[in-house]
Each structure stands twice: as C-alpha cells, then as structure tokens.
Amino acid sequence: MSIAMPAPDSRVIAQGGRIVAALRAVLPADAVIDDPQETRAYECDALTAYRCPPLAVVLPRTTAEVAAVMRVCSDLGVPVVPRGAGTSLAGGALPTADCVILGTMRLNAMLEIDTANRFVRVQTGVTNLSVSAELEPLGFFYAPDPSSQLACTIAGNIAMNSGGAHCLKYGVTTNNLLGATVVLTTGEILDLGGPELGPAGLDLLGVLCGSEGQLGVVTEATLRILPRPEGARPVLIGFDSPEVAGECVANIIRSGVLPVAIEYMDEPCLRAVEAFAKAGYPDCPAVLIVEVEGSKAEIDDQIARIREIAAALNPVEFRESRNADEALAIWKGRKSAFGAMGRLGDYICLDGTVPVGQLPYTLRRIGELSRQHGLEVANVFHAGDGNMHPLILFDANKPGDLARAEAFGADILRVCVEVGGCLTGEHGVGVEKRDLMSDQYDPDDLTIQMQVKDVFDPAWLLNPAKVFPLEASAAHRARTVSMAAAE
Template identity: 60%
Template structure:
C-alpha cells in the first residue's frame, strides 16, 4: 500500500474546536463530523483506498470557501478538495487529520452567453449538466470524460479531464477562459476572464490539472461550442492488433481528423458485447470505433473514405451506422466498457498511461505477456487517436495477494508506457495511485522544482497533501508506516 503522512497530533487533539469553528464559518448543515456520516467521504473512484477524514465541510459560496481555507491555513489544518468524488487516481482520498472540502453544493449555472460562447458555472455543476443546459440551443461543452453524468467541473479543472473526443476538441485546459480561484490564505482571485489568452503567466494553464495542490477553484468560465450538424460512427474489426494499429495510422495519415477514434481489444469486445449487445464482432482481435461529423453527405463521404482505407487492411467486418440510432448502438458498448468489465470481475483497476501510437502493438503484446505472468486478466480500451491507454486489470479485492499483484501489474504497465516515450497518466491524474511512480518519469531535480512551485502557492503543504509528489525527501511530512491507507 502507499504510505500516507502521519496525522498531526495537535490537529487531531483540537478536533472539537476545529469542527466548532467550521460550523461558525459554514452555518446550517454544512459541516459533517459524525463517524457514520463521514463514511461516504472515505474514498472516491479508487475505492481500494479508504480513509475517513476528520470532518467534511460543504460550503455554499466562494466567500465561505475563502473563510474555511484562511482558518485552516492559520491552524495548520490539511484540506482535501472534492467534487463528485469520481477520481480514478484517489485524488480526493482524505487523510485522518484533514478536512474534506466538498464543493457539490456550489452547483449553480450563473450565466450563459451565446454571443461570446461561454458559460459561467460553479465548481459543483456536473460536466454533463453544462451540456444539458445549452444543448437545446445547439451548443455543448466539449470535454466528455466517461464519468460525465456525475463528475463536476471543478474536479475536471483540477484533473484536466479528457474524454473520447479530445483529438478534435481538446481536454479541459483547452476549453476554459477563466476561474475563480481561492488561495490557501483565503484570497479570492480571478484568473483569466471572459477573453482568450490573458497576458502574463498562464496561471489558468498551471492551475488546470494541478490536482488540488495550488488552491481551490469555485467558479469556472468555460467555452461552449456550437455542435456540428450531425455525427455518425462506424466500427471496423481486424484479426490482429498490429493491423488495427496500421489502420489507425493510415486514417490519421489521410488527413481526416475523426472526432473520435476508439480502440478495443478482444477481451474488452467480449465483455462489452455480453453487456450491451451492440453487435460487436466476437471473432476480432481488435476493433475500432470511428466517429465523424458534418451533415449527412459529409458524413457519408468521410465514412466512405475511412471504409476504403480500412479495406486495405483486410478487416473482418466493417459496419457503418446508417442512422443516429445505429451510431448510439455502436457507442453503447464502448461507453459501458467499465461497467461491462465490472460484470466479469467485481474489482478492477483502470490504468491510464499514454504511449506514442506507433508503439501500440509492442505495448499491447507486452501487456498480454504480463497478464500471463501475473495470472490476472486484462481488457484494453483506449483512445487510439491520442494514444491514451486504459488497461482494465481484473482482480479480487477480497484476496489481498490478488490486489497486490494487480497493483504491481499496473505499475509495470505504467513503467512500460514511460519506457516507450509516453507518460504515467493521460487524463486520470497522478493522485495517490501513481504518486510513487513519479520518480520513473521525472528526475529528482524536476520533482523538487514542481514541489517548490506547489509550495509557492501553499507554503505549509496543507492542500491535498500526500498526492502527486512522492513523500520521500519532502521535509513537510513525517511518513506514516505503510498500510494505514487500506
């Protein structure tokens, strides 16, 4: 297990006073301190790790957030910000002496401005909530992580969330204009605004994806885009991973920019088909879902070209959706991939490395070999256009050895990603899960420089501490003996 810092005894001893002070700052029912009601906050989307916090505070306003942070900074209390708690990397895992700051009550859409193509929303608005609010007018918010029904925009900003349509529309960082940002000192700062590319240092870019290390975001000004006239998907199945990879290269090389280009391997196809009955070819080793946009004639033309390209690689099957409904059916299996794997195996770890797409056949072959040697099944689904892999490692949480093997297997995959020129995480974040692997990707001076930048915002290391940066060599922490996080 990954070690956590030892709780500060003086903070634990002052629990009653701290809770009372928080109640004064956030009146009403905004503070939770009873053990039973803290339970739901003990974990997030990485449920293998659990640790109840000291207290939970649920502010309603930016001013309350500022007041709580100012108080915690003065008293040396650690703060773990939380949106919907859907992080797959343990980004919202509490610490025993920390206050979890949940932003879900700040869920107002404050403004939509079609002329300037932006929306101002509070941090607790869900990702899909933004799109739902503007879709009747033909607009949408582009990043679409799989958890978009539940995950909140504040968390999306903190993790720089991606989704299946990044190849064309980019990730969270590419779709923001401004933030209301609260420092650990309790200062409320406007970052960016309603215009593009503010002058000065790119604080918007640095804060996005900073995993709660630098401050708390309470309000976000997002770009909203007008949707295309339509979109349609096709699927192409091949008898080898290598050939499917070549087809991906050929599509990208042809000058077409598909709006989505998803890749599934055999175990994943089987799991999804059993779950969604989407008509996926069960004899295939690899399958692509390719989506294009435009009006019907444009879709036909692009899908026709892609079909021609795929035909050069002897596909086992090609299926072009004729209608929007058929498109949805093709996507249904992919969108349900995580749930589908969950039916085969109650527990799985979802990995998130990125690789140069040319390395795909080699990496999938190596993952297959590792699967054999660890004795654990793995299903691969990934965003082929951008090389972001999501191997799902299946294990049994009731068997400690199985969990440890899964963790080691995952770490080996991520090391392999770095080895071939990729990175540890494409969109889920480092969190607690990949913290101690950071030394694989970065040198000690590189890590020190990032730690120093964190400290430039948060000198006492109170904001989401123990995540992202390895504890070793960090004077801000006493390291607690292993296994306390379990």
C-alpha cells in the same frame, strides 16, 4: 493497503473539536459535518480499495465561504482535501484522518451563458453533464465528456484535466478552460484568464488545470462552449490483430481526417461486452469505433477516407451506421464496457498514455506482461489520442492479488513512460501513481514542480499525499524549512 499514507498529525486530531467550532463560526450550520456516521460517506472516492474517514466535511455555497474555510484551516494548520463528486479513479480525493474535506457540490449555480462569445461561467460544483444540458436548447455543448459525466463536477474536471471520448477532436479540459476564480490556502482569491485569446504575463491557468487540488480551490470557471455539429455517425471496424488495429489508428491520424472519437476494444473486452450487452459485435481480436461529425457532406467525405485507409489493412468487418438506431447499436457495447467488465470481477483501470504510433508496440508489451504476471488484462480505450485504459482483472478476496495487480499496473505505466508517453491521460496521479512520478520525472523536474506548489500553498495544506512521491515531498519540505531557518 499497499500504497502507504503518512501518519496523521496528532496535534491536529487532538484539537478536532476546536477546528469544527471554528468552521461553524464562519459557515451556515448545515455546511459543517462532523458526525462520524455522515463523514463516512466521504471516506473514499472511486478508487475504493483505499478509505479513511476525514476529521470533518464542509460544504460551502460561495467563493467567500470557501475563502473563510481556507483561512480557518490555514490558521489552525489543518490539511484540506478538495472534493468534486468523488469519482476519481486515482484516489485524487482520498481523505487523511487529520483533514477537512471541502466538497464543492453546493457551488452549483450557472452564472452566465454567452453564446455570441462562446463561453459559460459556472460555479464549479455543477456537474459536467448539466452544463451541456443547459446549453442543448441553445444549440451548444461543452466538449470534455468523461465517462462519469453524469456525476462528476467541473471542479473535479479542472483538477484532473479530464478528457473523454470527444477529446480527440476538441481537446481536454485545459483546452476548453478560459478562466477561473481560485481560492488559495491564505484565503486570497485570484481571478485567472477570461473569455479572451490568452493571458498576458505568466499563464497560471495552465498550471492550475490538472494540478489535482495542489494549488488552490477553483470556485468559478469560464468554459469555452461549441455549437452542436449538424450530425455525427460512427463506423465499426474489426481487425485480425491488436497491432493492425493500432496501425489503423495511426494511419487515420496521419492522414489528416480528424474523427471526434476513435475507441478501441480488444478480445477479452469484446467477449465481456457481448455476454452483457449483446451489441452484436464481430468475433475478432480487435475492434475500433470511429465517429465523425459535421454536415452530411463532411461526414460522407470523412467516412469515405476512413474506409479507404481501413481497406488497405484488410479489416474483417467495416460496419457503417446508416441511421440513428444503427449508430446507437455501434455505441451500445462500448458504453457498457466498464459495467460489463465489472461483472467479471474486480479490476484496476489504468490511464497511461502513449504517442499514437507506439500503440501497436505497447499493446504487444501489455500482452507479454499479462503472461508474466499471470493476470488477465482487457483493453478498452480512447485510441485516437493514445490514452490507454488497460483493465487488470484480479480477485479482491485472494490475499496478495491486489498487490500483484498493482505491480502489473506499475510495469505497464513504466512501458508507457519508456516509449515517450506518460502516467496519466485524464485520471490524474492521485495517490495511485504518486510514487511512479519518479519514473516519469527526474529529481530536478520534481523539485521545480514542488517549488511551484510552495508559491500557491506554502504550508502544503492542500490535498496531502497526492501527486508527489511521499519521500521526495517530505525531503523537499524538510529542506525548505531548514533553508528558511538558516537565512
């Protein structure tokens, strides 16, 4: 393991039995798991290189049960790691040996559907896809659509401010979250926001969204829902070079056409996808899939404009889908890209985000760094909002290869920050990019963020060792404690 984790609190480990008993006293019998065989299922999330079984797992069904768990853990000084479906690619739900995992999957009720006011209220353990599935017969959908949407929960989406291919047009979770019920470590329950335009006073909902379980556990959420568009149609555009494809993305955005999605795939990715899914993609250095939606007139109009923008850049191919089958064929390869890459070997998936105009430069720099580190990289990502997902290929069985891949990844993320971008678009910081936060923020910025955490979670029990650099957070905690003593 090349990312350091703090030593577990031995006092907490020592009183493990007492902690489990206290949790059993406030929860139904089936809601507390401490059998090591069973807790093992929670030892990692989708960043599988890092694992650690927790002390215990709780699976509450109500906000009141979550509050009871928080009070017990707070009283006994036990860290709590909230967990949605465990699909975090950044180790956002990685346990520590002294923690209780608070799983949200049984908080799975749809509470209210209101199409006239365009919102739903859900318990946050519902999966992302099930929200849209419930809405489909009514002609509505919930916009954020991460690749993991079949499994991932709204709780995890809120914690990570998740995105997806449709975010270019509809925004990420923070743009679609209207309200939340949050349980703090004290057991206090806050109701933030609601189905109106915006909150009066300080907008705590905004800072909660994307806070990666650092501030509280969100048990209920009010989500904006949208009417399903009449239709959608993708086009596929092939280019001679990554830079020209990047230029095409920037030109589309600049022109004012707003596609629902602009996806990018480079040659290594296209090769893997062809071998796996035989999607019939052209053989060229870079491909864009651009999807537009709306009424037939709107779709025709937008595609005509995209055709014109692309034509000025001499594409090697411009393939328009004329029916549902052709649309499916265009998406087939993209949707299987991560699976296809997995067959090539181990990979790390990055999530750096850059201003769209910096895509050509960033793609060039990634190529240079690939040669420098001697590791292959494939690019497949949401180009329209500059959210890059370079996949660094390595061999997990080769000693030192993971560490080399991580060093390469860190260099790519530093380039993203350098051009005015940031470490993460939708995966979150987690443990993975925790120590790179010092490249993104100066110490004053980090201190203020940590002070805001102090307000919500004064004892720092929530989701330890994530988001903030270990050294900086340890120093901050020591300072806070000594200041309180001096006062």
